[in-house]
Amino acid sequence: MPRPIDVVEALLFASDVPLEPERIREVLDLEDTAAARALVQELSARYDGDARALAIVEVAGGFRMVTRPEVAPWLVRLARARTRVRLSRPALETLAIVAYRQPVSRPEVDAVRGVNSDAVLDNLLERRLVRIAGRKEAPGRPFLYETTREFLVAFGLRDVSDLPRVDGELVIPEVGGGEAAAEHAETAAQQDPGPGGDHLPTGG
Helix, strand or coil, rough: CCCCHHHHHHHHHHHCCCCCHHHHHHCCCCCCHHHHHHHHHHHHHHHHHHCCCEEEEECCEEEEECCCCCHHHHHHHHCCCCCCCEEEEEHCCCCCCCCCCCCCEHHHHHHCCCCCCCCHHHHHCCCCEEEEECCCCCCCEEEEEECCCCHHCCCCCCCHCCCCCCEEEEEEEECCCCCHHHHHHHHHCCCCCCCCCEECCCCC
């Protein structure tokens, strides 16, 4: 009969998403989430004590088994042998605006970027890095966008408060309705250059 800590290790290894304490408690039929956290902490201490290539980290409200930074050079070699999904510069730019100003509408994103962001936002929606959070109480009632749990996982964040701080404030110009909106749409008609240019990985 495996010990609870061994079951937790197996759960973390098998899960492709961060495992929440409540989920661990449910699977192991523990008395509370504190007991689940205690098992994870014990397992994490075991990994740290044995100086293993793996570690347990808390991310996006759950726990995940990851590789340590020291073995990164060998993982990079492995990654070079396969095709990786990457985010284009326009996608990273748009994602940053959403992350720091969420919930934010498409016209507001366009106002910051100076180009139409429809295609980029659709791409981020397909990748589940952003989601529709509702509609803004403004002319046309545009959709509001916010980041998702998948975004936190991809960038190794516990929550949005872990985002790096930026100097100053990201100012979004006011975009009105009627003629002002039409004028803005005309000036923002230039489309994004597509997936070309410099790329960065979305995560592991």
